[in-house]
Amino acid sequence: MKITSELTSSGTLKFSQLAIEKNKKGERIISLGLGEPSFSTPELIIDETIKAMKSGFTKYSHSMGLISLRELIKEKLLKENNIQTDVKNIAITAGAKQAIFFALMATLEPFDEVINITPSYVSYIPQIKLAEPTAIIHNIDLIKKDFSVNIQAIKSLFQKRNIKVIILNFPHNPTGKMLNSDEFLELINILKESNCYIISDEIYERLNFSGEKQLSFGAFDEIANRVITINGFSKTFSMTGWRIGYVHAPSQISDIIFKISQHINTNVTTFIQKGACAAFNLENIYLQKFNSELEEKSKILINIINSNDKLFINRPLGGFFGFLNIAKLKLDSDSFAHLLLNKKNVATTPGVSFGENWNDHIRISLVANKDEFQEGIEKIVELVNEEF
Template sequence: MKTTSITQRLAGLGGAKWDLHLAARDRAEQGEDIIEMTIGEPDVPIPDVMVEQAIAALQAGRVGYSNGRGENNLRDALAELYTKRRGRGFDRDNVLCFPGTQTALYAVMQGVAEQGDEVLVGDPLYATYEGVIRSTGAEMVSVPLRPEHGFRMQAEDVAARITDRTRAILLNTPHNPTGAILRPEELQAIAALALKHDLWLISDEVYEDLVFEGSTFLSPLALPEIADRTIAVASISKSHAAPGMRSGWAVGPKSFCDALLPVSETMLFGNQPFIADMTAAAVREGSPVAEGMRNRFARRATYLSDRVEAETPLRVHRPEAGMFALIDVSPLGMDNESFAWALLDQQGVAVMPGSSFGAYMGDWVRVALTVEDDALTRAVDRICAFARLRAAAE
């Protein structure tokens, strides 16, 4: 039977990017000694207080249909949070709630692009971005994020790729997979391009609460000159170690939220009330686990970098936020896929090939910093041993 064009546009963009991760997990289940450093799973469980809040909401019968925009208590909590953090006023009409950042981003993209349009996005990029863009019928246009600029998007690279078909720029700051954070002057230069060319600016900010000490995050939502063309998406998945609860949102102009509401209602008709109640409390009370994750991930990134760069020819890109670090494997004369599979086969360490995150990551692999410290030590031992053997064989 014939399937629709969306299935053809998304063909090859699903699980194939995660083949190595799935292979590593299969080997671990068969009893092999595998250290898994592939996906961005928080290294702590969801806080007990959030579980208790969700159970209390369930017991209170909060399982009916939701408002298509999301529950008002959650939208109010998010408006308060964004007013405090962004330095300008928001209210519930600036918020739509969704089950996770992914769904929010999918819906938002449906509202800004369609067949024949183009959306600019930094490369490397989170693995699902191409899919959410191509699902609309639009084409993804890659903007290279260069190592010499710390993998931060540069306005001149954006400007060189804007055409009369461009409708939006998709930002991810703090960035996955690189952990880079746009500097204020870089963000303002990109915002100026959005104004000049009448573009939407979409900002995935799910790692905002995992910014390391010494680094500063600025959201485009804090720039009043582009307030009418900026939409941010986020969730509690990373900040509150609750990826499985699927609770996210989009924040933007009231007019945009009004226009997108029928899309949201068609998809899901609001988020689950008992999860919304839990999320509203979590947003108001703040995360009890974010600070610990920030400190651990920063410390682990430093440990990985110090040892790998001291003991091997490899070099590490040190993140400013998030859950990952990048290793440049090109000094070994290997591409990212060959390195990642050989490391898994020979040392039992699973890292993600950079090619899973775009065309400009051929020299890099992504390493999750979410394993326990003793596992990290063993993994670094194995990575260093592998690299030394490869270097000696060159």
């Protein structure tokens, strides 16, 4: 049996498509589903991209990406993440999603074992299976009460099994969790005693309204030669449709990614790479404003949701999402999301899309404009009051 026959559609895109169909019929839909900013790509990036097209940046680039962009990423990694590196260890990819897939292809061999922290981004498990169909996946749930990391379960698994790869994603999709300092150091202590590769998906790192900096695993010398850092431009700069991300990896992995890239897509569109260079010239005020808006909506979310004793949500501290606990409703997440869309025209994503043990949650996106976001959250509470 081909592994592709086992693939399922993305849960996030499934409900987005249902919402689009209703919208085509003239119905007004409040979208709290996808992690796509409501504002446009900054004009500076658009202008530089058009300029690049007119200046001849329409040919092939190096398969690892333009040196100019990789130099900027190198500077960023040192300044913001305390990761010292070389441009040869950085590859530009068609989005962070492709960066994750390339990292998995470069690390996994038959019957290798992978730790995946759940709930998890919907593409991690399918990508593991596509990269290595025989891989053994160990899903370890966050602790439901407060989304704390189950350190003991991770430690126990490392003691019992030969783990090849662990995927970590903080700020976290779908919960909005940030690692606290104790969790971070406990993970470092476990990982430094192992030989596994750490794929650190840091796509939401700049979207942080916790008041504390989220450290990068690649900054720690004890494990740095096994850390593969994933990042991109889609979320921070509203470039979701541009498809540009990057991966930073130790030489033994970046050399393999170089070869993979040559045979998969040759290079990321050259003028898009030039446009992405402009993102590094945007003032910090841009990010401060974005984070301030996300923080404000996170407070609206918990104030409205937690006023209803049948619902509960932990306040998101980073990223684009909150993860709503609907366990008291005694209804599975898929059914609730359908009911919400059909009765109130509010689109969300069922928690089961992020792990089989999370069928009592739904994911809520924070990126709609504030008024629409608040209306959508109020409609969730209305539905619960009317139907439950």
